[in-house]
Amino acid sequence: MVRALREHGFTGPILCDANRYSGRRRSTALAGVRAEWTAEQHDLGLTAVTDSGYLAEHDWAGLRRILSEASRQPGEVIAQLPLAARWFEHSVDGLVAELNHFGVPVAVAIEHAKDPFSVRYLIRGFLSLLAADVPVLLLRADVSAIAASFHGAHAAAIGTTVALRHVYPRGGPGTPRLPSIAAFVPRLLDYRPLTTLATQTPPGWSCDCPECAGRPLVTLARSPRPEATAFRHSLSAQLTLHAQLRNRPAPIAGWHELCATALAEHRTLAETLPDWHTPTNLRAWYQLTRDAVPDGVFHQDERAHG
Ligand SMILES: [Zn+2]
Structure with missing residues (x-):
């Protein structure tokens, strides 16, 4: 390899x-x-x-x-x-x-x-x-x-x-069923199965990562090699996110803000999709970074990019 x-x-x-x-x-x-x-x-x-x-x-x-x-x-x-x-x-x-x-x-x-x-x-x-x-x-x-x-x-x-x-506990209830191909959805800071992108995310959601170059996310499922395309997009979108945060004066405040925005998107989608799963890690990071980021730093960061 x-x-x-x-x-x-x-x-x-x-x-x-x-x-x-x-x-x-x-x-x-x-x-x-x-x-x-x-x-x-x-x-x-x-x-x-x-x-x-x-x-x-x-x-x-x-x-x-x-x-x-x-x-x-x-x-x-x-x-x-x-x-x-x-x-x-x-x-x-x-x-x-x-x-x-x-x-x-x-x-x-x-x-x-x-x-x-x-x-x-x-x-x-x-x-x-x-x-x-x-x-x-x-x-x-x-x-x-x-x-x-x-x-x-x-x-x-x-x-x-x-x-x-993940590292799942041996034989525990969390051992997953066979995973379907999932793609990272930047606005949700989470993965969604390719099969549900078209039905569960707004059709206008696109991705600015170098792999997608502004294409709508739903087109990932139509790729001739959906698995490879989804992998490349996911990694590329996460690297893009990382680079954007790194360029901010206060990346942790930026991360806190991203979690807040993503949680708001999840809330909106959950209103119409009854089985919608909001990732609990975003809530945990949001709460912890709110405690950790001093007000001054957060607002300064906000002003610089607001
Ligand atoms: Zn992408």
Whole structure:
């Protein structure tokens, strides 16, 4: 895969995810990390990400095993931490202390039955984790990756499929049915199945991302290769959003404002569509950033772009 991307001319950074931590036969953290997996990535000229197993709540021994083994690997290594959501409820201070002690950059994937960033304690805990002395990356997220990056995450990954945007609990009720192809709808800051775009979003909604170049979103479903087109549009629209926020004097205030606008769109659509689902992560981010953004900064940002 890495070689194929390079052969296609991709020159950006690439990180590999061994994904030993999810699914029915996932490994646990105490299995440690495999030196061969790390070496293979170094041979490809990459910064290596460890192939860590799942870190259940309170598995401090597993956490130390991953961090100590990662710290002893040669070359550039990121310790992957596939964490149960509950780590973020009471254990973040201890987690930060361990990260600072071992001094290894970490990539966090968070297990949750729905969306970890729909829970306010988790966002708070995650933002506290970002205060660690080491770089913290976020894996397997959705649009919350954009917010994470402006709150200090070193990098954040958005999955191209439903499964890659989540880490579901093993055998839990949240295990999704076969996902249909979904596309990111910028005005909603959320994904919607391609099959429902035509019936559930206003026909005039278009996308200004470089892939769509102003085309109406409903045309995504008519593409000869809808899956590839939806992936390209979604990533491109999210990168566009990220770039727009980065150019603002106060990106977090800008994110807060985007959440407010998207929530208003959701409210309007919910009035006519009884089964409409408003994503809970937007509410959580909206409320938390309202607390975090001082009035002055928000209004200053508003004036600059109002
Ligand atoms: Zn687009």
